[in-house]
Amino acid sequence: MTDTRHAILRGKREAARLHREFGMRERIEQDGGRIDVFDTIVKCGVPLLFKPLDGLLGVFIDVPMPGVMVTTKRGLSVQRFTGAHELGHCRLGHSPSLDDESILRRVPLNAGPDVKQQELEADAFATEFMLPPWLFAANFQRQGWTPAMMADPMVAYQLSLRVGASYEATCRSLMRKGVEVITRRTLDNLLEVPRRAIKKALLGGYEPPDFFRDVWLLTAKDENTVIEGSRSDLFVLKLTEHSGAGYVWTFDELNQTGFAVVRDEREGADGETVGGHVTRSITTLSEGQQLGRMVLAERRPWIPDGAPLGAFCVHYDLTGPEDEGLSHAERRLVLEAA
Ligand SMILES: [Zn+2]
Secondary structure (H helix, E strand, O other), X not given: OOHHHHHHHHXXXXXXXXXXXXXXXXXXXXXXXXXXXXXXXXXOOOOEEEEOOOOOOEEEEOOOOOEEEEEOOOOHHHHHHHHHHHHHHHHOOOOOEEEOOHHHXXXXXXXXXXXXXXXXXXXXXXXXXXXXXXXXXXXXXHHOOOHHHHHOHHHHHHHHHXXXXXXXXXXXXXXXXXXXXXXXXXXXXXXXXOHHHHHHHHHOOOOOOOOOOOEEEEOHXXXXXXXXXXXXXXXXXXXXXXXXXXOEEEOHHHHHOOEEEEEEEEEOHHHOOEOOEEEEEEEEEEOOOOEEEEEEEEEOOOOOOOOOOEEEEEEEEEEEOOOOEEOHHHHHHHHHHO
């Protein structure tokens, strides 16, 4: 076996072992959400610090004890991938490593001869740990997505948000061996589309303060799942409204938890009802707490205390990206222990 194949196998095997050890697959298949990279580092007993690193994304040290540092200068998906790469170094018993941007671009099978074996192992670990084939399968099943639908940049982008990786890393992973959902040609087409264009299409007439922030499209299929993102993320909710029977989606619960509605429309021809239903499209962002439940209820507005026809609820964690110091995962553990 070549060194590269051996490295890939070794990285993948350790990633699968950690998934099993922490029961990640069962939890995610049931509740949604993504692989919690920082929580796993902390649970493995490895000190994890966030620092504004210069020219580096992450650092792994092994003396006097194993430890990981991740930059604060990048967004959450890059922080997560870097953390996974450094966790790989740690779990595979590697020598200390200073890792720069190249960890985001390297493809193990095409790595140049100057790339060290331990880097290939950590790369393979990071990809398999964050983006295992079963994580894609779980999202496809929940959302009713098919492989063919991944040719649509909007769908691939929504998948990337749910698995907590960058759009590019997600698209590349959809082509990799063992997943093989898209072809090279589809990948090239997907990567050509500017992220800004995808976000703009999702937001319709709403102009956000910037296009760095992510835009989630939430539907009934996300009901009761866990949404993990960043403080400035925008949410476009598309919900069926039974207006023919006098029910409308109301914002009381949403406003109470600090969500601001920035756009609100009824879709379909002039908002006309079709069979008594319309699609209500609500764009919102959190101006309040970063952890909680986003709840909307469908009510008859003239009977405010009447029983709602239905409710929509997702659990959210918008604490990303990580700030300087300890990770949110570690702070939570410290609080729980206190
Ligand atoms: Zn490395």
